[in-house]
Amino acid sequence: MLTIALSKGRLAEQTIELLEKAGYDCTAAKEKSRKLILEDTKAGLRFIMAKPADVPTYVEYGAADIGVVGKDTLLEEGKQLYEVVDLGFGKCRMCVCGRTELKGNLDAIPNKRVGTKYPNITRKYFEDVKKESVEIIKLNGSVELSPLIGLSEVIVDIVESGRTLKENGLDVLETIADISARVVVNRVSMKMKANEIKPMIESLRTQADLINKKV
Numbered sequence: 001m002l003t004i005a006l007s008k009g010r011l012a013e014q015t016i017e018l019l020e021k022a023g024y025d026c027t028a029a030k031e032k033s034r035k036l037i038l039e040d041t042k043a044g045l046r047f048i049m050a051k052p053a054d055v056p057t058y059v060e061y062g063a064a065d066i067g068v069v070g071k072d073t074l075l076e077e078g079k080q081l082y083e084v085v086d087l088g089f090g091k092c093r094m095c096v097c098g099r100t101e102l103k104g105n106l107d108a109i110p111n112k113r114v115g116t117k118y119p120n121i122t123r124k125y126f127e128d129v130k131k132e133s134v135e136i137i138k139l140n141g142s143v144e145l146s147p148l149i150g151l152s153e154v155i156v157d158i159v160e161s162g163r164t165l166k167e168n169g170l171d172v173l174e175t176i177a178d179i180s181a182r183v184v185v186n187r188v189s190m191k192m193k194a195n196e197i198k199p200m201i202e203s204l205r206t207q208a209d210l211i212n213k214k215v
Contacts, residue, residue: 001039001041001044001045001046002044002045002046002065002066002193002196002197002200003045003046003047003048003063003064003065003066004045004046004047004048004064004065004066004067004068005047005048005050005054005055005058005059005063005064005066005067005068005069006029006047006048006049006050006055006067006068007050007051007052007055007068007069007070007073008049008050008051008052010090011052011068011069011070011089011090011181012029012049012068014087014089014090014181015068015087015181016029016030018087018204018207018208018211019200019204021207022200022203022204022206022207023203024043024045024200024203025040025042025043025045026043026045026047027040027043028040028043028045028047029045029047035049036048036049036050037049044196048063048064052069052070052073053073053076053077055067055068055069055073055184056069056073056074056077056079056081056184057077057079059079059081059184059185059186060079060080060081060186062186062188062189064186065185065186065189065193065197066183066184066185066186066189066197066200067081067183067184067185068087068181068182068183068184069181069182069184070090070179070180070181070182071086071177071178071179071180071181071182072092072094072118072121072158072177072179074182074184075094075118075120075121075124075177076118076119076120076121077120078120079184080187081184081185081186081187082184082185082186082187082190083182083183083184084182084183084184084185084201085182085183085201085204085205085208086180086181086182086208087180087181087182087183087204087208088180088181088208088211088212089180089181089211090179090180090181091178091179091180092158092159092160092179092180093158093159093172093175093176093177093178093179094118094121094156094157094158094159094175094176094177094178094179095156095157095158095159095172095173095174095175095176096114096125096154096155096156096172096173096174096175096176097144097154097155097156097157097159097165097170097171097172097173098147098153098154098155098170098171098173099147099169099170099171100169100170100171102153102154102171102173103171103173106154106173106174107130109153109154111134111135112126112132112134112135112152112153112154113134113135113136113137113151113152113153113154114126114134114135114136114137114152114153114154114155114156115137115139115143115146115147115151115152115154115155115156116136116137116138116139116143116155116156116157117138117139117140117141117143117157118156118157119136119138121156121176121177122134122136122156123136125156125176129176137151137152143155143157144157144164144165144168144170147170148168148169148170154173155170156176158179159172183201183204185197185201
């Protein structure tokens with residue numbers, strides 16, 4: 001039996017839809033229930049419904065064989081996993097954002113303070129790519145508020161349409177990474193359950209390619 005960890009919400013729904021198109025019976029996963037583990041012995045699948053940030057942990061430690069989670073979570077958590085398929089949905093960008101007048105002038109600000117939900121991604125980007133040290137202020141919500149009240153000069157956050165930024169006088173200053181849903185696999189499971197996992201990976205990749213070509 002394969003155990004699959006899914007991020008609750010839209011990401012789980014899209015993954016289940018893709019698995020069904022790939023030929024897998026996901027009836028158990030679609031059960032209207034508060035259960036956190038949904039199992040179908042006949043189909044040979046067990047689904048764990050988890051918070052996005054926990055999916056990589058479950059997969060790394062072998063509580064789940066496979067997981068589907070956003071690239072932002074993978075970058076932030078830094079777990080030891082095999083990242084095997086870019087599913088192409090849940091697309092957005094991880095960006096450095098700030099007041100519009102800072103566009104093109106980010107490097108001119110010394111001793112920057114950066115507000116973010118993603119301290120690890122932020123630290124790695126500024127230290128490894130920008131070659132500078134910054135003060136990171138960890139926030140849990142409404143990150144856009146940070147530069148508006150003078151808590152930080154810039155923020156690092158997920159950007160989809162950019163509408164919230166514009167409404168608050170902010171803009172994308174630099175793009176750190178493109179984000180989308182990814183399939184990850186436990187390293188031991190990849191070897192021990194290769195006969196089950198590899199066909200699933202190929203089927204998901206095929207379906208994802210077909211869908212993304214239509215978009």
